[in-house]
Amino acid sequence: MGKLFEKFPDPLARLIVVFLALVAAGAFVFFVLIPKPVKDLKVQWDNAIRQESARPVKYAGFHACAECHDKLYETKKKGYHRDLSCETCHGAAKAHTEDPDTVKPVIPAERAFCPQCHAYNPSRPRGFPQINPVAHNPLKPCASCHNPHDPKPPTTPKECAACHGEIARTKAVSHHVQLECTTCHVTPQRHKVSPRAVKPTKPQDREFCGKCHGKDASAKLSANAPKIDLAEHGEKYVCWQCHYPHSPEVEQ
Amino acid sequence: MNPELLHTLKELLPQIQGYIYPNEIEIHWGLLIVVYPYITGIVAGAFILASLVKVFNVKEVQPLYRLSLLTALAYLLVAPVALVAHLGHPERFYEILLTPNTSSAMAMFGFVYAWYLMAVLLLEIWFVHRTDLIEWAEHETGAMRFIHRALALFSRDTGERAVAFDHKALKVITIVGIPSAFLLHGYVGFIFGSIKANPWWSSVLIPIVFLFSAIVSGVALVILLYMVITPLTGGKINMRCVDKAIDFLFYAVIVDFSLELVDFIHRVYQSEEEILILSEMVMSKLFASLLIIQVLLGMLLPLALISVTKIFKKRFHLSEDLRKMVYFISVILIQFGIFATRWNVVIGGQMFSKSFRGLTTYKVEFGGIEGLLFAILLLALPIVILAVLMKILPPWKEMREEGAAETVEVAGS
C-alpha cells in the first residue's frame, strides 16, 4: 500500500484503492453470491421452453371425440361439415375427455349460434352458404330443419333463392329484377336434388344478351331495355366481362 | 388483474379514431418515460455547459461550472428511478445487469449509465473539489468535518504533485466527458430512433435532435437555477456570466430548431405511406403540445425575446433587471418547450396505429405510479438532491468575495 502511494500522486493512489475495492466487491457479488442459473440465458430459455410446453391443453383435438362418439363422427365425415372440428361448435373439450360424466361440452341450440358463420355478410367469400337471419324462417331453431352433423336443405327447395340467396338478393334490387332465373339459365329439375352433379346452363355468347339488348331486339320483355349495336359495342369481349348480369351497371 | 387499467381502457375505447390494432389501445410508455429523457437531457446539457469552461476555456461562465456539475449529478441520480418505476416488474431490474442482451439498446443503459456516473461525473466532481474539501475540513468540526474528510477519501495532500495531477486529470476527464455526455443522450435518442416499426421515431436524426434539445434544456435549467439560487443564498447574479450562457443557449436553440425543421421537411417531402396519419396526428392530438408549446412557446418566442434583448442591449442600454426578466421568462419557456418535445416524441410515437389507419388517446392519471403526482415528485426530487449537494459542496464559497467585486465592475462599465 505504501509503495502505491509513493509511486502515484496521492489522489490517483486513493482512487485506485477505491476502484479496486469496487471491482473486487462487484466481482465477488457477480461470481460468488449470484447462482449460475440466474445469469445464464441458455438455462433460462430451456426452462421457459419447458414451462411453455407444460401448459394445460384445453382443446382435445380433431380425433379425440371419435373414440366415443364414433356414430356422430361417421355421419359428420360425409357431410358438408366434414372438415369442422367438433370443438368448433361444442367448445373446448379436453376436460370432457378426462371426466366425461361431470364435464359436458356445450350444445349450442340457440338460433343466434349458426348465423355466426352462416348469416349473410358481404365480406364473406362468395359461394359460402349464407342466409338472411331475419327473413329465413324467423324464430325457428336451426336444428329443427338442419342436422348440424350433416347439414343440407331439409326439403327440395322450390325457389332458386333458397340456395342462391346472395344472387337473388343482388338481383332483387337490380334492373333485372323482373327476370326469372330460368330466363337465362335452363335448369333441369334434378339440379335441385343433386346440385353438384347436374348443373344449370349459362349463356354462352353475346347474341344471348342481344336478344333483349341488341338494337333490333324483339323479345317481349325488352321494350325498356337499353339497346346497343352488337357489332360495334364492347369490342371483342363477351357481355359479362364488363357487366355483372345479376346487377348490371347503370349509367349515372 | 388491474381494474383501474381496464376502466381507463374502456373509457378510451370510444375515443379511438379510425382503426388501430386491438392491442394498441394502451399507451405503454406514459408520463414516466416522458420524464426520463427530459431528465437525462438535463444531465447531458448541464455537463456540456460545465465542459465549456474547462475545455473551451470560457472564463465568463465560471460561476456556473460547479453548479452545472452538481445539477448533472442530482438529475443523473433520479433518471433510473423513472425508468425502473415504469417497469411491470421493478423488482426484476437486476436482470438487465445479469443477462444483458447485447443487441438491445435498452440493455446498454446500465453500462452507459455506470460509465457516465462513475467514470466521468463523479470523478470530475471529486477532482474539482478535492483540495477544497481538504481545506474546508481544516476549519470545521463535527459531522461536516467527517463528511468532507471522507469525501476527500481522507486525502490531505495539497502538495504540488497532487494538485498538478488534479488539473491534468480534470482535463482528461472533461475531454472524455463530452463524448460521454453525447453518448448518454444519443443513446436515449437511439432507443427511440432504432425502432423501425415506428416511423415517428425511426430516424437517424433522432439521436442528434435529442442531443441538441438536451443541451438546450440543460443550459437553460442551469441558468434558471443560478438565477433563482444566487439571490436566495445571498449572492449577487453575475450578469456577464448569464449573458454569455444565454448566448450559448441562443445558438443551441437555433441548432435544435433547424435540426427539427430539417427532420420535418424531410418527412413531408418524402411523404411515405405513414405521412397521412402522422399529419393527422400532428394537427389534432399533438397540435397544442407540438405546434403551440414546443415550437411557438418553447423555441420561437424565447428566440425572439433573446434576440430582441441582444440587439437592443447596447443601443438602448437595457437595464439589467429587464434583461434578467427576459432571460428568466425565456429559460422557463424553454423548459416547458423541451418537456413538450419529450412528450411529443414519446407519447406521439404511440398515439397512431402501426396500421397507419387510426389514432388512440393518452389520458394522464393523477395518482398512481404512472400518474401526474408521481411525475411532479420525480421532477422535484433532483432539486432536493441538489440542495443537499450544495450544502455539502457549496459551489460559490470562495468565488463570492471576488465575484461580488467583479460584478460591480462589469455593471459600471
Added chain:
Amino acid sequence: MNGRRTFLRGFLSFLLTGGAIGGILRISPSKAHAKETPPKGQKWYGFGVSVDKCIGCARCMEACKTENNVPREPFFYRTWVERYITRKNGGTTVKAIEPNQEPAPEAASDKSILRSFFVPKLCNQCANPPCVQVCPVGATFRTDDGVVLVNEKTCIGCRYCIQACPYGARYLHPVTRTADKCTFCYHRISKGLLPACVEVCPTQTRIFGDLNAAASPMSRFLRMNKIHVLKPALNTEPKVYYASLDGEVR
C-alpha cells in the same frame, strides 16, 4: 508511464465500443442462421392464412382466449380478425371483429362496396424478430423450431418489445405484468396437436405446420398459392404467410 497510458486508452476504447461491436456480432450470426439449411429432423414452424376462405366467424379468437388464458377484455389479443371494406370512392375502412357478435349484415343492395373481406392476424413469428433484438434482458427469444417465446419469469415488463413489434401482436398481460403474445400454442404443437385457432377454424383458412416437411398441408399451401407476408419492407421475415392478401392490409 507509457505502458499504463496505452492500457488505459485500450481499456477506454473497449468500454466505449464494446456495446456497439457486441450488437453487430449478435446481428450477423442470427441473420445467417435464418437462411441456413436446418439439421435433419429440425422443425421450423410456419403458418398459412387463406384470406379468401375466412368467413369472419371469430371462432379462432374465442378458442385462443380459452386455450391460452388471454384476458377476455377487448384490449388483449393473441389473434384477431380484421374486416376490410373498400368503397367505390376509394376509401377503406377496417374493423377488428368482436367474437360472439353476429357481424352486422350490410344490405346486399349496398352498392358503394367495391370489395370486402376478412383477414386473420397473429404473431408473425419472424425469423428476424425485432422484439427479440430489443429485449434488454433476453426474456423473449426464438426457439430452434422458429417460435418466438416470452420467458415470463425474467420479463421485466419494460414493453420495449411491444414498441418494436410492427404488427401490434404483443400486449402487456394485466395479471402477470409481462409481455405476452401468440406462441403458435407451443404447448399444443409440442404434443403434436394443432394450434387452437387452426383446430377450430371451420373453413381451413388457417394452416399450420413444419416448413421443412416435404408434404404437409403447410407445404401444399406454399406450393399452390401466391404468397405475401405483412410489411415485407421491414425485413422481419415473417413466417405467417398470406394467400390472396389485399394491398390494403398492413
